[in-house]
Amino acid sequence: xxxxxxxxxxxxxxxxxxxxxxxxxxxxxxxxxxxxxxxxxxxxxxxxxxxxxxxxxxxxxxxxxxxxxxxxxxxxxxxxxxxxxxxxxxxxxxxxxxxxxxxxxxxxxxxxxxxxxxxxxxxxxxxxxxxxxxxx
Amino acid sequence: xxxxxxxxxxxxxxxxxxxxxxxxxxxxxxxxxxxxxxxxxxxxxxxxxxxxxxxxxxxxxxxxxxxxxxxxxxxxxxxxxxxxxxxxxxxxxxxxxxxxxxxxxxxxxxxxxxxxxxxxxxxxxxxxxxxxxxxxxxxxxxxxxxxxxxxxxxxxxxxxxxxxxxxxxxxxxxxxxxxxxxxxxxxxxxxxxxxxxxxxxxxxxxxxxxxxxxxxxxxxxxxxxxxxxxxxxxxxxxxxxxxxxxxxxxxxxxxxxxxxxxxxxxxxxxxxxxxxxxxxxxxxxxxxxxxxxxxxxxxxxxxxxxxxxxxxxxxxxxxxxxxxxxxxxxxxxxxxxxxxxxxxxxxxxxxxxxxxxxxxxxxxxxxxxxxxxxxxxxxxxxxxxxxxxxxxxxxxxxxxxxxxxxxxxxxxxxxxxxxxxxxxxxxxxxxxxxxxxxxxxxxxxxxxxxxxxxxxxxxxxxxxxxxxxxxxxxxxxxxxxxxxxxxxxxxxxxxxxxxxxxxxxxxxxxxxxxxxx
Numbered sequence: 001x002x003x004x005x006x007x008x009x010x011x012x013x014x015x016x017x018x019x020x021x022x023x024x025x026x027x028x029x030x031x032x033x034x035x036x037x038x039x040x041x042x043x044x045x046x047x048x049x050x051x052x053x054x055x056x057x058x059x060x061x062x063x064x065x066x067x068x069x070x071x072x073x074x075x076x077x078x079x080x081x082x083x084x085x086x087x088x089x090x091x092x093x094x095x096x097x098x099x100x101x102x103x104x105x106x107x108x109x110x111x112x113x114x115x116x117x118x119x120x121x122x123x124x125x126x127x128x129x130x131x132x133x134x135x136x
Numbered sequence: 137x138x139x140x141x142x143x144x145x146x147x148x149x150x151x152x153x154x155x156x157x158x159x160x161x162x163x164x165x166x167x168x169x170x171x172x173x174x175x176x177x178x179x180x181x182x183x184x185x186x187x188x189x190x191x192x193x194x195x196x197x198x199x200x201x202x203x204x205x206x207x208x209x210x211x212x213x214x215x216x217x218x219x220x221x222x223x224x225x226x227x228x229x230x231x232x233x234x235x236x237x238x239x240x241x242x243x244x245x246x247x248x249x250x251x252x253x254x255x256x257x258x259x260x261x262x263x264x265x266x267x268x269x270x271x272x273x274x275x276x277x278x279x280x281x282x283x284x285x286x287x288x289x290x291x292x293x294x295x296x297x298x299x300x301x302x303x304x305x306x307x308x309x310x311x312x313x314x315x316x317x318x319x320x321x322x323x324x325x326x327x328x329x330x331x332x333x334x335x336x337x338x339x340x341x342x343x344x345x346x347x348x349x350x351x352x353x354x355x356x357x358x359x360x361x362x363x364x365x366x367x368x369x370x371x372x373x374x375x376x377x378x379x380x381x382x383x384x385x386x387x388x389x390x391x392x393x394x395x396x397x398x399x400x401x402x403x404x405x406x407x408x409x410x411x412x413x414x415x416x417x418x419x420x421x422x423x424x425x426x427x428x429x430x431x432x433x434x435x436x437x438x439x440x441x442x443x444x445x446x447x448x449x450x451x452x453x454x455x456x457x458x459x460x461x462x463x464x465x466x467x468x469x470x471x472x473x474x475x476x477x478x479x480x481x482x483x484x485x486x487x488x489x490x491x492x493x494x495x496x497x498x499x500x501x502x503x504x505x506x507x508x509x510x511x512x513x514x515x516x517x518x519x520x521x522x523x524x525x526x527x528x529x530x531x532x533x534x535x536x537x538x539x540x541x542x543x544x545x546x547x548x549x550x551x552x553x554x555x556x557x558x559x560x561x562x563x564x565x566x567x568x569x570x571x572x573x574x575x576x577x578x579x580x581x582x583x584x585x586x587x588x589x590x591x592x593x594x595x596x597x598x599x600x601x602x603x604x605x606x607x608x609x610x611x612x613x614x615x616x617x618x619x620x621x622x623x624x625x626x627x628x629x630x631x632x633x634x635x636x637x638x639x640x641x642x643x644x645x646x647x648x649x650x651x652x653x
Contacts (some may be wrong), residue, residue: 045601046560056404060399061570073577104381
């Protein structure tokens with residue numbers, strides 16, 4: 001707990017008063033401060049020009065479909081799998097999945113681990129996903 | 137519940153007891169009998185001073201999960217639904233380290249008498265990034281809503297705040313979440329607000345809030361839905377995948393007014409604004425500037441889509457690569473389908489929405505969020521560049537500042553932060569190695585983990601911020617999957633502001649909840 005000295009309390013009170021005053025002004029006098037006016041001017045969805053410039057410099061990002069898009073999606077799962085595979089064995093145990101926050105793997109572990117080895121490979125995960133109806 | 141009581145009176149003793157027993161049986165997952173006495177409200181005074189700057193954060197010791205509890209009734213189809221509103225904070229914590237990340241402000245509406253374990257729960261949030269959930273919260277499907285009169289600009293202010301006949305509370309519990317740096321949500325040190333101002337970190341802290349909400353409220357087995365608007369839609373894609381990977385499966389996601397791939401934006405997507413043209417056509421039709429006037433929008437807009445894909449895009453490529461002037465016949469067609477003069481199509485062939493909005497109706501500026509909202513140049517409504525936004529911004533903020541302390545009984549020393557303009561400028565946009573996010577792979581990954589996940593894309597014909605045709609193409613990348621349903625309504629970015637579209641929207645949403653994969 002941050003210790004409250006009378007001094008910090010005074011400052012807090014001052015801030016609260018100022019915020020209150022600013023709010024009263026916005027509600028009654030100034031036209032649009034507490035609003036999305038800023039975003040409307042910028043355009044929403046808005047991206048700052050420097051970010052767009054960086055994106056343009058990198059060239060047009062492809063609108064992936066089909067096998068390429070599937071590979072991207074599987075890449076996300078592979079990344080999570082690798083994160084859980086803390087000893088780089090190519091296999092993940094239930095405890096490793098748990099530690100990595102890979103709850104899906106934890107919840108379905110026994111069904112994925114059809115060979116009862118206590119650990120699963122990424123291919124075994126993919127086999128399980130396909131058997132569950134995933135279309136890849 | 138008047139109908140139930142009438143029914144009970146008409147039954148004889150034994151049958152009446154049986155009916156009562158059935159009524160009370162929790163296995164039916166029906167609301168229990170009405171409470172004999174109203175439960176007492178529990179007001180909450182929040183004395184924390186919240187900071188919304190990039191570098192702000194609260195010490196963990198100063199954070200609490202306190203909340204105000206109030207009770208209300210919403211009338212839907214003539215029947216009252218008693219509900220409990222919970223307004224306060226929950227602490228989002230890192231799932232691996234357990235370290236607190238942020239104190240997240242939320243308002244939850246839960247219908248009384250249902251088993252929470254079985255009842256659907258839907259998490260709502262707006263976009264920006266940097267917007268609170270005020271627009272969905274006070275405008276869409278909560279028990280009360282603001283009536284703006286959109287697209288008219290003549291509704292007297294303050295706008296009426298009324299019982300919401302189209303509230304979704306008859307179908308699902310509703311939780312409105314404010315992103316870090318908005319509402320009363322703030323990072324917990326050593327994190328700062330900035331820590332969560334990025335595509336991945338933001339989705340992560342939403343996951344961790346939802347995880348906490350589910351844990352505290354026994355919702356592990358409840359069917360869970362996400363409802364995001366605008367930037368809330370790429371957030372939904374990333375968040376859905378994080379939740380599925382984290383072992384919290386979703387039943388459905390609703391994407392309203394989407395921007396799923398920032399690289400498909402008009403000025404990025406090979407520099408083509410073709411994706412906006414069907415929305416220009418809908419706008420031209422609204423202002424009766426289209427020749428011949430279409431009887432209904434759907435077939436007319438199919439024609440507009442075909443015109444873009446078949447003629448506009450090839451002509452634009454030719455124009456951009458070899459300065460080939462667009463054929464006169466195409467300019468005429470564009471004029472007939474939008475009302476925007478052929479001569480001006482010639483000068484600005486790749487027509488951006490700002491130029492379109494400024495010139496379609498001479499002397500007037502059209503709205504960006506809702507192109508049907510129109511204001512004379514130089515008038516106060518036109519002053520901020522989007523009449524449809526200016527129309528609602530201050531009224532929504534004013535209403536929230538009254539509603540929180542007086543109805544939800546949550547009193548704070550800080551002011552509710554409707555929009556944080558620092559957020560969008562400090563945002564980390566990179567995602568999966570791209571400078572700007574493409575979240576279709578995230579949605580695809582979520583569908584791999586959960587092939588039963590339902591996806592509903594809701595679109596406003598007159599939204600010039602996130603045009604529907606671009607969204608259709610983005611979702612089309614998934615190929616033909618039965619999971620994805622796309623709907624359209626007259627209206628803008630915030631479709632629910634247009635009263636005539638509320639009924640069909642609610643109808644489609646209820647059907648979506650009922651749908652099983």
